[in-house]
Amino acid sequence: MDTFKRILHYSKPYWWRIVISMAASLCVGGTDAAIAWMVEPLLKKIFSERDMTIFILVPVALIIVFLFRGVARFLQGYYVQTAGQLAIQDIRNEVYRKQIGLPLRYFTDNPTGTLMSRIMSDVGQMQQGVANIVTSLLRDGVTAIGLLGVIFYRNWQLALITFIVLPLTAVPAQKIGKRIKNLAKQSLGQMGEITSILQETFSGIKVVKAFRQEKSVVDRFSRTNLGLYRYLRKSIKYESLHTPIMEIITSFGVAGVIWFGGSQVMDGKMTAPEFFSFLTAMVMLYGPIKKVLSAYNTVQQAMGAAERVFEVIDHPADIQDPPDPVEPGMVRGSVELRNVSFRYDDEEVLRDVSFTAGRGEVVALVGPSGAGKTTVMSLIPRFYDVTGGAVLIDGIDVRRLRLDDLLCQIALVDQETILFNETIANNIRLGNPDATLEEVERAARSAFAHDFIMEMPEGYDTNIGDRGVRLSGGQRQRLCIARAILKNAPILLLDEATSALDTESEHMVQQALTNLMKNRTTLVIAHRLSTVLHADRIVVIDKGEVVEVGTNDELLARDGLYRKLYDMQFK
Template identity: 80%
Template sequence: METFKRILHYSRPYGWRIAISMIASFAVGGTDAAIAYMVEPLLKKIFSEKDTMIFVLLPVAVIIVFLLRGVARYVQEYYIRTASQLAIQDIRNEIYRKHMDLSLRYFFDNPVGMLMSRIMSDVGQMQQGVANVITGLLRDGVTAIGLLGVIFYRDWQLALITFIVLPVTAIPTQKIGRRIKILAKQSLEQMGEITSILQETFTGIKVVKAFRLERREVERFNRTNFTMYRNLRKSIKYAALHTPVMEVITSLGVAGVIWFGGRRVMAGELSASEFFSFLTAMVMLYSPIKKVLSAYNTVQQSVGAAERVFDALDQRPEVEDPAEPVAFGKSKGDVELRNVSFRYNDEEVLRNVSLKAGRGDVVALVGPSGAGKTTIMSLIPRFYDVTGGEVLIDGIDVRRLRLDDLLRQIALVDQETVLFNETIANNIRLGCSDASLEDVEQAARAAFAHDFIMEMPDGYETNIGDRGVRLSGGQRQRLCIARAILKDAPILLLDEATSALDTESEHMVQKALANLMQNRTTFVIAHRLSTILHADRIVVIEKGEVVEVGTNDELLARNGLYRKLYDMQFSRDGGN
């Protein structure tokens, strides 16, 4: 119930639409009750009074009643469904905004396809439930109340027989609904897995083709799809069982009314017209009640989806702004890690790491895979918070700064070139949205990207497609460097920015990086040691600890881990 109340909470801003729908619902319910009520006087006029004028008036009255009923039903349906659609739109907007505020760990712990499914499939399931339930409660509920009034007015004794079986129908409805809710959540989880498979396959289609994985991926998709079908099949089984059970139970009430009412008619205690009027109202009554109870199954599916959605909405980011942030302008570029430790879940990733860098310094982080280099890079912009020690910028712990103020000081060029399905100019502007085209062009020239941009069909206004698929690896990387140059942040993080490039592209990117690194505090993770030979300090990380610090020449002279990595790489590369 709490979950459903929370769903309805999102409908409050659209209360006027619901109010119009409620008024129209009273009109729909009122016409049904009026039709049932009019059966008795109509039969009396036809069979007892032999009134022939009724055959002239009745067709006209039927047309008018059903015309009014049709208009009211349209108004009711339109306004309640638009209200539910707007409410669901708000929920979808909020869950997307909430996801954007969550910390990086959440996205690493949850597959992209599962997150997409939660925003699309789960919210869509909620939409269906909200629309159907509110529609049922308004239209069918009002109709049922009106018809109950008619049957109690006609004959309270027969009405009690009718009413006795109604609470009984709620028992199987509740049990079936609970089962459907569980199955709905399982089906939505399977839908999330299907979305993950689609996302992985389509994103990595080149690898799928190169390794001839088509059959394997098709089989994986088929297995997951069939598992979802099995859950849906159970839901269908329970939903299909609901109506027959309802009809069997209500037939007991119908049988009781026919037996008891028929005896009263034969005894002269009840006229035939009154009895048929009661039967009409009773038969009409069971239909909306059956719809209301059937809607319970839809409610359970909706609540199952809503619980998954609200679980995401209730997630709190690990990294948040401090309650009393320190005012901070532009950084001088002084960065220090002081006795920093970090655990990821139960795994200790860093232990007592300390290092310093000032404006203009280039600090290179090297070490075996999994040593903790990328983690150090992630702690400076607070993608994660340290579990021990401090990360300081200009002597201030980064946890005391607003995230906006902190990230304004940092530019990131990652090994994974992230570009959006936008124009080249807008991709460069990501770090400085109000930059003029002249500023964008100047940054592109500094990144050695201007020439290839001008060769594109629409220059800077060329749309580069999803993830920049129309560009080469070196071109994508230079656009990312241009983006960092335009941002003009005093601290620069380079995470293996040239690791995936060929020699020619790497040469161009290195020239662009040289322009970017001028007068900035730079931290570099380098796959190729040849790119960091001239770094002011090289910090060697092994198993989460700093094991060596020095220049290239100093570290080679020590014959430690750096010398081992150096010899391995340069002997493999033929001394180049």
């Protein structure tokens, strides 16, 4: 019920649509009850009294009634389903907004395909269920209530025989619905795995083809798809059982009514028209009740999907703004890591890391792969929070700043060149959404990207495709650097910023970065030591600990790990 109430909560903004639908539902239910009610007097007038006027008017009245009923059904279906669609749209927007706002850890713990499946498959399943919930409750529920009134008025004894079997249908419906709900959750989880496989193989199709792994990925997809079928097969089995069980149970009620009602007609206690009027109402009653019970299975599937959706909405945000944030004012840009430790689940990644980077200084982080350099860089913008110690900017713990205030002070160029299926200008504008085209062009010139941009078919308005697939690695990296230049933040984080560049491009970008670094605090991760020889300070990290700190000449003289890395690259 809590899940159901939460779904209904999203329909509140569209209450007027639901009110129109309810009014139309009353009209539909009323006409069904009226048709059942009129059977007895019509049969009496036509066949007993042979009233030709009524006989002539009945076909015309029937057309008018069904025309009115058709308009009411249209209004009921249109407004209730559009209300449901709008509510589901709000839910999908909230799930996406929630996911985007969650910390980086959430995205490293969950495959991309699973995250996509929650928004598409799970919310889609909810969408179908919400439509069934409201339609069944309004239209079929009102119709059933009206017809119940007719049969109780006609003959309360027969009505009790009809009604007594209806509660019996609830027991199997509940048990079957519960199993369908669990199977729905499992099948949606399997659908998430299928989406993950699709996302991985399509984004990595070049590697799949290069290593001739087409058969391997197809076999993996087929196995996962077979798992989905097994869940769906069980669900189909229970859904297929539902209708026969309901019909068998209700047949006892129908048989009892025919036997008892027929006996009353033969004993003269009830007229044949009255009995036929009762039978008509009873047959019409079983229809909407059957639909309500059948919709129960769809509702259970929707509840299973809703629980998975609300798991995302209710997921705690580990990285949050402080209750009493500090206003940083004009940030100078000094950065300090003070006795920083960091754990990822049970794995200790950093231990007692300390170093400083003063305003305008260039501090390089070097060390073997997996030493923890990228983790250190991720702690400064609070992609993760430290588990020990503190990260400070201008002496203020970053956990005491609003995330917006913190991230405004930082520009990032990551080792992975992330570009979007947008124009070149809009990709650069991520650094400053309000920037003019002249400012975008200036940033591109500083990153030595302007020339190749102008060679594109539409210049800065050229769409670069998914993840910038139409550009070379060096071109993608230079656009990312132009983005950071345009942001013009006092702190610059460069994580392997020149890793994808050829020698000529690297030389040009290094010149641009040298100009960009002036009067800015810059932290650089580089495996190419040639790019950090002139850094103000080099911090050597190994196995999550700082093992050496100094300039290039000082570290070479110590003959430690840095000297070993240096000799490996330059010999």
